[in-house]
Each structure stands twice: as C-alpha cells, then as structure tokens.
Amino acid sequence: xxxVTSPLVWEHVQPAAARRLLTGAIDAFAExxxxxxxxxxxxxxxxxxPAALYVHYPSKERLLFEISLYGHRAALDVxxxxxxxxxxxxxxxxxxxxxxxxxxxxxxIARVVQYELAALTPEHLAEVATIRRAISTQIEQALxxxxxxxxFAVEDLPGTTLAILSLSIDVARWYSPAxxxxxxxxxxxADLALRMVQS
Numbered sequence: 460x461x462x463v464t465s466p467l468v469w470e471h472v473q474p475a476a477a478r479r480l481l482t483g484a485i486d487a488f489a490e491x492x493x494x495x496x497x498x499x500x501x502x503x504x505x506x507x508x509p510a511a512l513y514v515h516y517p518s519k520e521r522l523l524f525e526i527s528l529y530g531h532r533a534a535l536d537v538x539x540x541x542x543x544x545x546x547x548x549x550x551x552x553x554x555x556x557x558x559x560x561x562x563x564x565x566x567x568i569a570r571v572v573q574y575e576l577a578a579l580t581p582e583h584l585a586e587v588a589t590i591r592r593a594i595s596t597q598i599e600q601a602l603x604x605x606x607x608x609x610x611f612a613v614e615d616l617p618g619t620t621l622a623i624l625s626l627s628i629d630v631a632r633w634y635s636p637a638x639x640x641x642x643x644x645x646x647x648x649a650d651l652a653l654r655m656v657q658s
Contacts (some may be wrong), residue, residue: 470524477515479505484522488571493523523575524583530565530572531590537561538597547605549651551623554597555652556645559627560644563633563641569631595620602656612658623652 468478472478483504487496498519501508516522541557544550562569576584599620615617626648634644 474515476505476507476511480507480512480515481522481525485521485568485571486528488523488526488575489567493519493571493575520578520580520583522589523571523578524580527572527576527579527583527587528590529567531587531594533565534558534561534569534572535590535594535597538594542597542601546610547601547608548610551598551601551605551611551656552649552653554601554622555627556649558624558645558646560641560645561628562627562630563639565642566631568636569628573628573631595624598623599621605656609626610658611656613656625653626651 472481480501484496484501487500487504491500496519497509498512499509501519501522502512502524506509512519512522516525520649538554541553542550542551576587579587599616602611602616602620602623606616607614630644630648634641
C-alpha cells in the first residue's frame with residue numbers, strides 16, 4: 460500500500476472494507492486510469508471479491524467521486540492554512556510552496572483527482588468544480604491584493620491564476636521521490652510564481 464493511501468489518511472471511511480476498496484481504487488486509478496480500471500482490479504487490491512465492491516459503493520464512478528471530494532477538500536485546506544503572512548508576496552509564496560509540496564507528497568491521489576475529472580457524472584463534477592473554484596479564489600485573492608498594493612504586475616488575472624495553479628498541479632503527473640524532495644520543490648515553485656508576477 461502506498462504511503463499516500465495509508466489507513467490513517469482515510470480513517471474517516473468506515474467500515475474498514477470500504478476503506479480498503481477506496482485506497483485500492485486510488486492506486487488502481489493512478490496506475491491504469493479510470494477507464495482502464497475494472498471493479499475486479501479494485502477488489503483485488505482490497506483483497507475482496509468484485510461483488511463485494513457493490514456492497515459499499517454503487518459504482519466505480521462513486522468511488523472516484525469520493526476520492527475526488529476528499530482530495531480537493533484536502534488541497535483547499537492546504538491553501539487556506541498557508542494563506543498567512545504580512546504581504547501578498549508572503550501569502551502567495553506560502554500557498555504555492557504548500558500546494559506544490561502537497562501535490563508531491565500526495566502525488567498518487569493528486570494524480571487521480573486532477574486528471575480523472577472527465578469520468579465524473581455531471582452532478583458529481585459540479586460539486587467538485589465548486590471546490591476547484593474555491594481553490595482558484597485563494598490564489599486569485601492574493602494576486603488581487605498584490606496588484607492593489609503595487610507589489611504584483613498582472614495583466615491577466617484569471618490566466619495568471621491558472622498558470623500558477625497549473626505549476627503545482629502538474630507535479631502530480633511526473634513526481635517521483637527519487638527526483639526531488641517535496642519541500643525543496645515547493646520552495647522552487649514559490650520562487651517561480653513570484654517571478655511570474657513581480658512588478
């Protein structure tokens with residue numbers, strides 16, 4: 460089992476069988492993609508029969524939705540907790556560093572929640588999209604405050620917000636612990652983000 464999908468991370472999911480299915484699904488979706496993953500793949504990773512999956516989840520998509528909700532909420536919490544500092548510059552650097560570090564440390568679940576959105580039903584996607592907008596708002600507000608006090612020069616606020624978030628999010632696509640320490644990557648990306656907006 461990967462460190463990202465340890466039982467402690469998912470202890471709120473009860474019973475234990477449902478938790479095993481959820482963590483098995485994370486690893487399967489990250490490795491094979493949602494479409495290529497079968498319920499047999501997920502159940503096998505959980506040490507259960509395929510039929511057992513439907514006792515706890517009505518569909519494979521429902522598993523993806525639960526994973527997406529948890530992952531996006533966790534990412535938003537990281538940004539909100541890091542949105543501190545005496546200046547927009549400090550706030551932006553802190554948020555980008557924390558957001559990048561989170562996507563590196565939790566690259567397995569992050570890969571699933573960021574790159575399998577198209578498989579969600581319209582209703583579930585709409586719920587996740589609300590959280591994604593809140594994530595964008597955290598970065599956009601720091602940029603707006605920096606523009607207001609003259610510390611940032613940003614001509615395209617939505618585009619710059621997206622570019623900064625994309626820096627951090629893309630880490631989940633390629634990250635391997637052998638390549639770089641998550642914390643140092645966070646520091647690097649924070650510096651890159653500040654260079655993008657410096658006045």
